[in-house]
Amino acid sequence: MGVQEPLLRIEHVGKEYFGNRVLSDVSFSLNAGEVMGFVGENGAGKSTLMNILFGMPVIQQTGGFEGKILLEGEEVHFASPFDALDAGIGMVHQEFSLIPGFSAAENILLNRESTKYNLLVEVFDQRLKTLDRPVMKARAEKAISTLGVEIDSDTLCTEMPVGHKQFTEIAREIDRTKTRLLVLDEPTAVLTESEAQILIAALRKLASQGIAIIFISHRLQEIIDLCDKIVVLRDGHVIQEARTCETNVRQIANWMVGRKMEEGAAHEVASRSFGEPVLEVENLWVDMPGETVRDVSFQVRKGEIFGFGGLAGQGKLGIANGIMGLYPAGGHAALRGQKVVLNAPQKSLEMGMAFVSEDRRGVGLLLEEGIDWNIVFTAMQIQEKFIKKLAGGLVKWRDDSAIEACAKEYIQALEIRCTGPQQRAIELSGGNQQKVCLAKAFAVRPEVLFVSEPTRGIDVGAKKLVLDTLRRYNEEYGTTIVMTSSELEELRAICDRIAIVDEGRISGTLPATAPAEEFGLLMMGQVDVDAERVKACE
Numbered sequence: 001m002g003v004q005e006p007l008l009r010i011e012h013v014g015k016e017y018f019g020n021r022v023l024s025d026v027s028f029s030l031n032a033g034e035v036m037g038f039v040g041e042n043g044a045g046k047s048t049l050m051n052i053l054f055g056m057p058v059i060q061q062t063g064g065f066e067g068k069i070l071l072e073g074e075e076v077h078f079a080s081p082f083d084a085l086d087a088g089i090g091m092v093h094q095e096f097s098l099i100p101g102f103s104a105a106e107n108i109l110l111n112r113e114s115t116k117y118n119l120l121v122e123v124f125d126q127r128l129k130t131l132d133r134p135v136m137k138a139r140a141e142k143a144i145s146t147l148g149v150e151i152d153s154d155t156l157c158t159e160m161p162v163g164h165k166q167f168t169e170i171a172r173e174i175d176r177t178k179t180r181l182l183v184l185d186e187p188t189a190v191l192t193e194s195e196a197q198i199l200i201a202a203l204r205k206l207a208s209q210g211i212a213i214i215f216i217s218h219r220l221q222e223i224i225d226l227c228d229k230i231v232v233l234r235d236g237h238v239i240q241e242a243r244t245c246e247t248n249v250r251q252i253a254n255w256m257v258g259r260k261m262e263e264g265a266a267h268e269v270a271s272r273s274f275g276e277p278v279l280e281v282e283n284l285w286v287d288m289p290g291e292t293v294r295d296v297s298f299q300v301r302k303g304e305i306f307g308f309g310g311l312a313g314q315g316k317l318g319i320a321n322g323i324m325g326l327y328p329a330g331g332h333a334a335l336r337g338q339k340v341v342l343n344a345p346q347k348s349l350e351m352g353m354a355f356v357s358e359d360r361r362g363v364g365l366l367l368e369e370g371i372d373w374n375i376v377f378t379a380m381q382i383q384e385k386f387i388k389k390l391a392g393g394l395v396k397w398r399d400d401s402a403i404e405a406c407a408k409e410y411i412q413a414l415e416i417r418c419t420g421p422q423q424r425a426i427e428l429s430g431g432n433q434q435k436v437c438l439a440k441a442f443a444v445r446p447e448v449l450f451v452s453e454p455t456r457g458i459d460v461g462a463k464k465l466v467l468d469t470l471r472r473y474n475e476e477y478g479t480t481i482v483m484t485s486s487e488l489e490e491l492r493a494i495c496d497r498i499a500i501v502d503e504g505r506i507s508g509t510l511p512a513t514a515p516a517e518e519f520g521l522l523m524m525g526q527v528d529v530d531a532e533r534v535k536a537c538e
């Protein structure tokens with residue numbers, strides 16, 4: 001008997017996009033039931049390889065690829081994702097493909113083919129009428145419970161917090177009985193740490209049932225916890241393959257970036273002085289699904305970096321969304337003493353505030369437009385920047401050279417990996433799109449900049465760069481920053497003060513230099529931290 005063929009073999013795969021080589025001679029294999037972590041910097045080529053594996057149309061449309069893909073020793077040629085699905089490959093993308101007005105159960109049970117190419121809602125309605133609801137519900141609930149989470153299968157997608165959407169998307173993949181290889185592209189980026197733990201446990205269970213898994217993540221500890229082996233990609237080349245039990249986070253990070261990683265930024269403890277309060281918020285409530293804000297009051301001083309932390313679902317993310325008018329909100333907010341009209345996003349922008357949302361699907365990139373246009377568009381619209389005026393303003397036209405200079409500045413500052421300022425946003429990797437969103441907010445030079453989860457989806461090497469850039473803009477332009485993050489260490493690295501949000505209210509505000517345990521206590525709703533601190537000192 002011959003040696004058993006691996007489930008998947010990638011052999012000498014290469015890919016160019018319009019002369020830009022993004023993958024070179026990539027080879028590796030994966031056995032049934034094996035979990036592989038696939039890591040690399042933003043733009044290294046991870047999603048491109050997965051798109052090749054899944055037969056995504058973008059690959060054929062851009063000239064195909066070189067090399068071979070073999071399943072159980074047989075070469076496969078997927079003309080479309082349908083073929084990949086037929087062959088038992090399931091894929092959960094960075095972006096969701098759930099149908100908003102449908103419930104969790106409907107989304108899980110609708111077959112992938114129709115959800116991906118949802119041309120006519122009527123078609124779905126027709127399909128749903130013919131389905132047996134109780135059976136559907138039972139199947140959906142089984143898939144959800146395999147994941148070990150609690151989601152009511154009747155909840156509409158529009159009403160779900162982002163973490164639940166992710167679980168629904170994964171449940172849909174595992175409901176399909178044929179799945180033998182599951183690819184997950186940054187599935188935990190939108191999950192809280194505890195949700196991520198649940199997902200990891202669920203994936204282990206799937207692997208023990210013989211399903212092979214390719215797991216892409218920038219959270220390296222997760223890779224170590226979950227995966228049997230890792231493949232490291234740098235600039236489109238496989239530069240390392242290793243068993244996870246024989247390596248560690250730091251070594252993986254070094255392989256990814258090809259140099260020794262610097263130690264995390266030491267926070268300058270020297271206390272900084274600030275001006276008058278610039279943003280004053282009183283009794284704010286925000287009706288954001290999964291992130292309800294009940295009653296929040298705070299003040300931020302001019303030039304300060306103010307952080308919001310706390311566990312997921314407690315309301316920290318709702319605060320910026322409410323002030324910026326993206327979800328129904330009430331209460332009082334004032335900028336420089338002037339009332340902020342809530343529920344009016346355009347007005348918030350005009351007053352001098354900008355927002356980089358945690359929701360990368362809703363960040364509003366003009367995907368078909370160039371990086372340059374994306375970066376300057378808001379500044380142009382709201383502030384008439386990058387516009388030349390003649391004849392007393394009667395004649396206006398775009399200042400192309402200023403636009404180009406601005407785009408180049410941010411491409412350099414944030415190390416946006418691209419072929420040039422005119423490359424279309426749709427052609428960028430997810431992490432690089434995220435950097436364009438940050439640049440777009442910087443270009444407005446807002447008086448107050450709200451950033452939520454600024455390093456989500458950003459690789460380890462670039463994380464520090466993003467945080468340093470925020471700090472630099474704060475220092476150079478005096479921009480006041482309100483940063484919300486689920487990573488306490490990231491908040492402590494650049495904030496002056498951090499408020500912890502628990503059950504829709506601020507449970508306490510501490511200087512960023514306070515011990516981590518005190519923040520931990522606040523997160524658990526323990527308001528009396530000072531008393532605790534005193535006790536600890538006794």
Ligand SMILES: Nc1ncnc2c1ncn2[C@@H]1O[C@H](COP(=O)(O)OP(=O)(O)OP(=O)(O)O)[C@@H](O)[C@H]1O
Pocket residue numbers: 017022040041042043044045046047048049058062417418426427428429430431432457459
């Ligand atoms: N449709 C496209 N047209 C042209 N270039 C593209 C296209 N899609 C991706 N690229 C380029 O291919 C390179 C690899 O991108 P890819 O999305 O595979 O990276 P990634 O490793 O998944 O990054 P991230 O961690 O940021 O998601 C990038 O430089 C990107 O600009």
